[in-house]
Amino acid sequence: MIQRKECVAMLLAGGEGRRLGILTKKLAKPAIPFGGKYRIIDFTLSNCTNSGIDTVGVLTQYQPLVLNAHIGIGIPWDLDRKNGGVSLLSPFAEKGGGRWYKGTANAIYQNICFIEQYDPEYLLVISGDHIYKMDYSALLSYHKERNSEATIAVIQVPWEEASRFGILSVGFEGKIIQFEEKPPKPKSNLVSMGVYMFNWPILREYLKKDERDKGSSNDFGKDVIPMMLREGRRLFAYPFQGYWKDVGTIESLWQSSMDLLVEEPELNLFDREWRIYSVSPNHPPQYLAPGARARRSLINEGCVIYGEVENSILFHGVYVGPGSVVKDSVILANAKIGEGVQVEKAIIGEETVVGDNCRIGFDNGGSGGKPADITLVEEHSLIPGNMIIRSISR
Amino acid sequence: MIQRKECVAMLLAGGEGRRLGILTKKLAKPAIPFGGKYRIIDFTLSNCTNSGIDTVGVLTQYQPLVLNAHIGIGIPWDLDRKNGGVSLLSPFAEKGGGRWYKGTANAIYQNICFIEQYDPEYLLVISGDHIYKMDYSALLSYHKERNSEATIAVIQVPWEEASRFGILSVGFEGKIIQFEEKPPKPKSNLVSMGVYMFNWPILREYLKKDERDKGSSNDFGKDVIPMMLREGRRLFAYPFQGYWKDVGTIESLWQSSMDLLVEEPELNLFDREWRIYSVSPNHPPQYLAPGARARRSLINEGCVIYGEVENSILFHGVYVGPGSVVKDSVILANAKIGEGVQVEKAIIGEETVVGDNCRIGFDNGGSGGKPADITLVEEHSLIPGNMIIRSISR
């Protein structure tokens, strides 16, 4: 007795995120911690909830354990529902054997039966890799108003970055004329955000067609969207303004973190009308001791600070000992920084213990020249006292 | 912040159930409907809840859609928890590629990380294919009292059936001396029910060892238990008395159904101290019209009966038209039996519509000789009026 849903979301959370190095050794990219409290996937899941989309299939296949434990039955996002809610979808076997997900389109194709249970009119396809706040219900209204068959959310990026993305050429009223995946010489700087709204019955036919094409890589950007364009379908671009980030590298992860610390951050986490939900670690309030100092920083619950924290982000349960200075850094949950430690421009992994008087990261800042690298200390490390640790240039 | 659990259950729900024919075309065996209201897996899930085990991993890989939709987030079994609850575990990929579950032991092996999250002392391994009511907490007490390292629940079966099962030879105080999987000439009629209680740290080592053995089929009965016995581990048999059924064929499914209709059924569904939970279809009470007759039957909510129902089981929302007679049959959910129809010794699939004046199943009952076959009518069929349908002998 499953209820019909107007719009179902499929969230692609399979990303391996190879360029994120040791951060993704045990994590899928959507599970990477961000902003002192969140994992990257929290943004898209919260977008769904805040947009009134209450049926979300999360497609995982790579290292899903942390992601599965994080999402659980969907309580933080109010997605623990009797009808709909969040479903974790891994590949499965049928008569004739099982298959892993190939491209993005194939991942949806393999879950046609899941989607059909809800008999939706519209299918929203999103990726769990991106950080942004978007009202998908506005996207849906736009899609309906234009009588669109597929609508792609787009954003303008600096020209020099454009070739990393899918590039759109757009005509009258936002109609899409051309779509090129990662062209060496982009014709526009309007790029696809990987957010697609489809008329489900139409998409379903294209997925089946694409699946029959042995030469296809079964990818939305490379195969399905171009095929729909070739066949003259009504595709529109939905212009998005605001913060949007594909955190693909350690540098961009660090930079996006620092972006949160400016006076008026572009990504406002304090907006009560569009909360970002996450699992609550259930820690007590943070404690700043006499003599502690915290400036230009985001600090999560359960932290205990005796030293100084400047321009940094501390996840829950971090301890910073007396006389220590943490600067321009991101400290992940439950890390313990001993006494007299200096941390600068570093990312310290979960549960890592840094011994007294260590110096972590570039300590030569402000001397001009090439910007310093980011020092990454793996999770669960145990760093003895009096060590100096710097990143190796990548 | 996952809480520690004393005992975690892993429920193997991957069974294809080939001998159940068209019933398992779109269903895993644990998803097969039984008893007018349940699916087979409801019995083991309810056993877990009733035994106080609140952390259950359900291992699926074959046709999990119906099973996943049925289990959902575990609401009917009170397994929608923040900590623990029910988790649907399909195979997943790690760095180095993904794997399907091979044997039963391999399925557990692949989910070691899931189990370790709860740091349990004991692991209960059960199968979703069996119908029985067992208090696993009594099994656990027995296991602890004997200082056992692995305890296998056993039941006595008729000698002629014994060779279909794993056979145990038992010594003093229930200590297991020998275990043989499906021996052609069984030495005892004490068979394994496929219910195992393990000391988790010990099992974990054996799973790893078994995995390294290239020649192993990675099965508990064939490989892991014999290896533990060979190495002199303390294994005990836990004697179970009561109803236990492995519903492997259409005949045994039909027979177990009929077993529920005798005066004092061995499997008591009316026991308020050990309820079997299932998804509620939320239908109104059943309605028996003037002129209707129901005898020796189990009828679920939402049924509307104008005709006669005798010695039969009707799932929810079944309609039986005026002048129709349903006898010795199982009618699955929302099937519609028209007017003047005769149904005898048949299983009618979900949503199937039987036209007026049809005759379904063996209508020559009681004439002596070989017992009649069971007629199976597939789900979602549309049978025009005035047809005669009988089973083809299998």
Add this chain to the structure above:
Amino acid sequence: MKHVMGVINLSEKDGCYDLQELTRQRCIASIPFGGRYRIIDFVLSNMVNSGINNVGIFTLNKYRSLLDHLGSGKVWDLHRKKDGLFILPPMEPCAAEGPRGDMGYLYEHIDYLRNSSQKTVVYAGGNMIFNTDFREAVSFHREMQADITVLYKDMGMGGEDLSRYKKVALDDDARVVAMEAEPGQMKCSRIFMDIIIVGKPLLLDLITDCFKGEGRRMCSLVNDGIVPNLSSLKIFGFPHRGYLAAIDSLSCYYRHSMGLLQPEVSRELFFNPGFIYTKSNDEPPARYGEDALVQNSLVANGCHIEGEVQNSILFRGVRVHRGATVKDSIVMQKCLIEEGASLDTVILDKEACISRGRELKGSRENPMVVGKRAKM
């Protein structure tokens, strides 16, 4: 409908109704009905089926069994972090002072109303049984740019005695031109369903205005908020075309229950347009014995019937032994009818037990009621 919230106010007139024994330990909204439901299930399921995610239930008295029934709201998918189900009991029920009347209870929890993000309110009482999708009425409300939309049902003439209901009169544009403050005055077949649709700002104004003056304690939404404003506000009427049962007396409870034995009536009430949700008790299918004879009856799961049942409603888990007969009766959850006992036009409250050979008989106008857990 994410901009619409539901308010169910159980506080207005509980005292005026006469459900006798059935309300000794429960409020009307909590009375069992239709073999497995409670009266509140209907309005609550209607709201949920209409896409309303935020429902506040204003309770007054005897709502313990209601709380138990509603639980965490999971059955209605209202166990939410944001929005969901809110139970709003009176702040200090025993204080001598403080606002009273249905508006008074709203006033006490005006913060809840104010803080809810929705802009429109579907406001309903707790004793009406019906199945509707409020989306239609809400669209009507918006299209008409109404200040208030009142839901009514045209009961037709010549049937039921309508003198106990408040009636509404409309002009040709569906605008409400008259409405009864006290029932029994107007001659008209359109009765007020105790349901209105109203913008939240207006509702808040009506509530606060009501308690502005010194010493005002008692305020009724209809009498103080709607009736005096018929000309100053745009108040429209919207018809409900389906089944309606307003439960306000024992005989009417009995009559409406028996009405469900017409399959077309129960089909409409239970399925159209939406399903009615209720707490599931995880009972097995009903079991019919060798000699069972059940006709023209509704039977819930968990029943075990070996005797004879005619024109009756059996709630969950009822046991009818061999040789017992149940006729024209309503038998609530887990009652036990022993061998040879006989019921005729009787209402058994939950877990009553009728001993061997005992014979009970009531009349249609005055069905006999046996109290909860009574043993006779």
Add this chain to the structure above:
Amino acid sequence: MKHVMGVINLSEKDGCYDLQELTRQRCIASIPFGGRYRIIDFVLSNMVNSGINNVGIFTLNKYRSLLDHLGSGKVWDLHRKKDGLFILPPMEPCAAEGPRGDMGYLYEHIDYLRNSSQKTVVYAGGNMIFNTDFREAVSFHREMQADITVLYKDMGMGGEDLSRYKKVALDDDARVVAMEAEPGQMKCSRIFMDIIIVGKPLLLDLITDCFKGEGRRMCSLVNDGIVPNLSSLKIFGFPHRGYLAAIDSLSCYYRHSMGLLQPEVSRELFFNPGFIYTKSNDEPPARYGEDALVQNSLVANGCHIEGEVQNSILFRGVRVHRGATVKDSIVMQKCLIEEGASLDTVILDKEACISRGRELKGSRENPMVVGKRAKM
């Protein structure tokens, strides 16, 4: 612990406590404490952490904010079908007759107790703040084959004034030999924690015995159930060795709050032996501005601090503007301290707003309280 249920009775002495403004719209159990919790979170989390799955909360007055806080019980994993969280308000709070006193409220819902499957009850009041695993006390209760085990805390001599607490005296075998019906008589440092462990059959007997006589209305578990039975029943005492704060006055609320600024105290209370759960408000991490100076303070998520905060507790979502100073104060959820405002030994209730330049000052014995949503 599946054989143990929890009962939290908020009904006994609410009237005797003096929390002034803080209890104007809420019961004591619902007072915010420790930067993000409410007082009830402690006893409730203790029960859940001890493996108790069935908790009944007997409420009396002003429990709307408590209901809101508890929600569906999901935070404590108590949103269950079977067992879980039960709220039990008085049946007819305004009736002139009917049982009263803490035992009276139990009596009204005796069916809930009777129908619960558990055999042992952990019974607690609602104003004690502590962190314990009840499993120890329950094992003790079983080993001693006690009829009743009372939990006490040895407060030591010479510290706090203990005259307001009921005290217990034990013999060498931990048997309770004396217990105060009214506080202030015995000279002894062991105070009763308002928590007992008792077999359910005995509890049911004590309750029903209490209301057997004609006209008995008022019954107290301690005074009528325990004190008179010290010799006839086996009543033992079990010590709580950890932190304990009993909140019964404003100055004690203030003092205990400030006590949390010692990290070893708050560590013990919040983490040992179990976590304390509370409703999550999904606030982002706290944000510190360029000129923020925060020392010896507890700061909850969602705060945005640009001014100076010393020796204070800031609940969630507090905004402290540039140039504002907060000293020795407790600032509850979503308060706003504008530029240049200054607080010294003040308790701001939720959503209060202190305007630009305003200066407020109280004293340790008599901290100034600013009411909920006040604008000063």
